[in-house]
């Protein structure tokens with residue numbers, strides 16, 4: 085029965101993603117819960133939801149749209165993390181966590197797997213200590229320990245956890261990509277993806293050569309789409325993404341994101357957001373989604389094309 089429900093959720097998600105990419109609108113294909121400021125593209129609110137508020141909001145979204153993939157973004161030590169993975173999993177929502185390495189001890193890895201986590205995306209910068217510390221503020225040794233803990237948890241639980249490394253792309257991390265991918269393959273990581281910066285570029289030819297090497301890696305180990313690689317090459321540093329060549333941005337219905345104070349948005353660069361507070365009668369998801377109309381209009385008419393995996397992958 086569970087397997088059947090999961091098939092339905094995945095089929096509905098593919099349908100919604102297809103509609104979003106075709107500009108047809110509809111309900112969001114995924115729910116993003118940003119529990120803290122990890123790699124946020126701008127300041128996040130100081131006021132924080134309580135754990136019960138997060139539960140309420142997830143229930144309201146699932147009641148309105150049916151179970152949908154939930155992407156959690158938070159540091160690995162965040163106190164709500166395991167509970168939120170467990171809660172979403174119980175509501176039949178496939179879960180992805182985008183996080184840091186340092187807090188993933190063997191115990192934490194076991195806990196996350198036991199809560200039903202399906203994919204973990206760990207932010208890393210490379211195998212060079214100075215680069216790793218400068219870009220993600222963690223040591224290479226801690227990162228290796230975290231990955232070993234995740235691999236061990238997957239084996240000991242016989243769980244189908246997908247383990248992916250994400251490299252924020254810039255001139256410092258580009259020279260690291262090859263060594264990082266080779267080490268990741270050797271230890272049994274499932275994939276590596278390059279994260280386009282929220283805004284940046286243009287990048288020098290040496291850095292772009294590294295992207296060429298990434299493009300030649302086989303799937304499913306290569307988790308960076310050709311579109312992302314192309315978009316990073318085009319970045320000119322004059323705003324988020326690159327100038328759009330055609331079509332409309334799909335994120336208006338590809339994703340709905342909740343910030344730590346209950347604010348709803350789809351694009352982190354557009355205003356006219358709304359807020360959905362738990363236990364507030366006006367906090368029904370249908371009303372909150374309607375209140376985002378102007379936000380979605382701004383997305384539909386955006387002249388940029390973003391390729392950050394948190395928006396597109």
Ligand code: SF4
Pocket residue numbers: 324325333334335351352353354382383384386387388389390395
């Ligand atoms: S391309 Fe989409 S995600 Fe990027 S700024 Fe425009 S509306 Fe936002």
